[in-house]
Amino acid sequence: MGIKFEEKKQLFTLTTKNTSYQMMVDAYGFLLHIYYGDRTEEDMSYLLDYRDSGFSGNPYDVGDRREYSLDTLPQEYPSNGIGDYRVNSVSVINGDGTDAVDFRYEGYQILQGKYSIPGMPALYGKEGETLIIRVKDQVTGLAADLYYSVWEEEDILTRCVKFVNEGTEKIILTKASSLNLDFLQGEWDLVHFHGRHCMERQMERVPVMHGRMTVGSVRGASSHHHNPFVILCDKETTEDWGDCYGLSLIYSGNFAIEIEKDQMNHVRMTAGIGTERFAWTLEEGEEFFTPEAVFTYSNRGFGKMSSSFHHIFREHLCRGKYKHERRPVLINNWEATYFDFDKEKILNIAKGAAQLGVELMVLDDGWFGKRDGDTSGLGDWFVNTEKLKGGLKPIADGVNALGMKFGLWFEPECISEDSDLYRAHPDWALQIPGRKPNRSRFQLILDMSREDVRDYLFERMTDILDSANIEYVKWDMNRNISDVYSAKLPKERQGEVCHRYMLGLYELLERLLERYPDLLLEGCSGGGGRFDPGMLYYSPQIWCSDDTDALERIKIQYGTSFAYPIATVGAHVSAVPNHQTGRKTPLASRGAVAMAGSFGYELDLNLLTEEEKEEVKEQIKTFKKYYTLTHEGEYYRLTNPMENHLYAAWEFVSEDQSEALIHGMQMMGQPNNPSQHIPVKGLNPEKMYQVNGEMIRSGKSLMAGGLNFPRQEGDYQAVEFYLKEVK
Ligand code: GLA
Secondary structure, three states, rough: OOOEEEOOOOOOEEOOOOOOEEEEEOOOOEEEEEEEEEEOOOOOHHHOOOOOOOOOOOOOHOOOOOOOOOOOOOOOOOOOOOOOOOOEEEEEEEEOOOOOOOOOOEEEEOOOOOOEEOOOOOOOOOOEEEEEEEEEOOOOEEEEEEEEEEOOOOEEEEEEEEEEOOOOEEEEEEEEEEEEEEEOOOOOEEEEEEEEOOEEEEEEEEOEEEEEEEEEEEOOOOOOEEEEEEEEOOOOOOOOOOEEEEEEEEEEOEEEEEEEEEOOOOEEEEEOOOOOOOOOOOOOEEEEOOEEEEEEOOOOOHHHHHHHHHHHHHHHHHHHHHHHOOOOOOEHHHHHOOOOOOOEEEEEHHHHHHHHHEEEEEEEHHHHHOOOOOEOOOOOOOOOOOOOOOOOHHHOOOOOOOOOEEEEEEOOOOOEEEEEHHHHHHHHHHOOOOOOOOOOOOOEEEOOOOOHHHHHHHHHHHHHOOOOOOOEEEEEOOOOOOOOOOOOOOHHHHHHHHHOOOOHHHHHHOHHHHHHHOOOOEEOEEEEOOOOOOHHHHEOOOOOOOOOOOHHHHHHHHHHOOOOOHHHHEEEEEEEOOOOOOOOOOHHHHHHHOOOEEEEEEHHHHOOOOOHHHHHHHHHHHHHHHHHHHHHHHEEHHHHHOOOEEEEEEEEEEOOOEEEEEEEEEOOOOOOOOOOEOOOOOOOOOOOOEEEEOEEEEEEHHHHHHHOOOOOOOOOEEEEEEEEEEE
């Protein structure tokens, strides 16, 4: 296992527990991709199929070999403008105005441990070994170091690329992919996760067509609309069976994942920073790192693929005290009060919640500046002492006295025109000189690429965080970027703004965590508009969606679960009728859905009936009881809510397979309800399990037969099965 180089064959093989990845340097110095799939340590280069395919030209150095074409051979990191007409990995404007890049192999290194990427989030941990392959264009001097890390147990590989301008003239990078994957065989479907505000990560499966398909964002954030995660799978692949390749980009800004099916029915997939609004100048000697791509191959369907991502993200992406420690059950006042609150109101919500077992009170938007609505105040990170007399300390102390932690909302990256900050520094907002900026939620965006902006935010945030015992921060971002222009950068470098913005954001988050290592950060962008692995490196949980309706959340959390572990999914029980959909779902169902996430409440619990309050108390006890099982166990999707609109179910199995919890919902009541069946997964076939304290069956039988969905009346009814090993 690990990384192997066979000198004679010039063959690199990366092997994990169940997979192998192979590439080869050929006689002309081109780095060809040979194979990625089931584990084999043999030479797979027999798969290369050389044939003359008219209109696919031949590199000059191959002489009369008409069957040798970069347009048909599988490439590891395709060059540009030299005869491969498929989607490329790199585009440039060279010093002489040309756009060609001809990468040829120069050498390799193998390092112990996992590489890191300066200023950017990436997987970490000693277990990963690193391979660096160097390719270079001999004419311009542009070199690329292709980085690979191998995670054997998790069946995960990662890649990123470092560009170095070793020439004498400046080179402008206009495309710099993190990864390219070429597939010679197969009939593929693409699975991706699209959406909109309040409806993120809706799973969609479509056949890969001839031509190009792109999933990406130009919004300056990974976005509600697409997620930097896709799956390429065989047409027959299901949850439990078949081939699939999952690809995730550790990045929170503009991205593009391009899939092309070419003339020979080969499929190519590239992923990296989005090319629209990207142009990065490399002066002589300068370097540029791409974000990291994380990918896996599974021959056991989507379930195994998700499990690999869940493990790697939980163990090697999320950081800090709360990586494993149970997160406090929280209550957030947003849907309870919106902007209309004072100290008494907040303490009253906290008091009611504390009595039922809630552990953290989060004060949301509206505590600072002139912020009684969404038209003003962003940027003025000073406590509004008219609303909160005496500042935050009395409120935080009051919450602490109830035995709860206190947390606070910030939206550091945005600025209201009606704010003292904007009046003092209009140039701190992104806007194009001579044009009126596009407003969104009445706000503009701060230029996070500027050090002075970040210094201001750091100073304001630390001042606030030091003024009271604040143990949690919700880091929000409530609009997308437009009017991209930084007053600090010269005109020829404006193509760098979006990426520099992300680097600035990451730098500020890192600075904050260095100062407050135990702070629990929850990411947010109007719900799940920046639910990506880049943000997870800083905030181990992210508010999954502004839609808290239990029924809609089933679909949102289903899509989210393909890449992201349960522990990362911010999920709350809110009031009914639901504020986004007007739907009334039972408290038990809202609880079951929210327990498949970082659990909390978002309503005034004082307004519940005594009976409901008792139910909430029980819910919190249940959540705590099952925490290790739900948050550290294996997660299984049992139904597909994009297709099955009658009932949904999902399952958690403990690592030692001694217990399992199945949660679900009867989405629609039906007359004369036919019997419905839930598959059961992940048990030990040899073990005996008691189901809901009643019947005892073997894991083998339960997995073979599944369970019958209980007959219930009404829509949106919760279902729970608890399976415990009996010895
Ligand atoms: C966003 C968040 C909400 C809330 C509001 C406050 O929409 O997703 O949870 O914090 O902002 O303005």
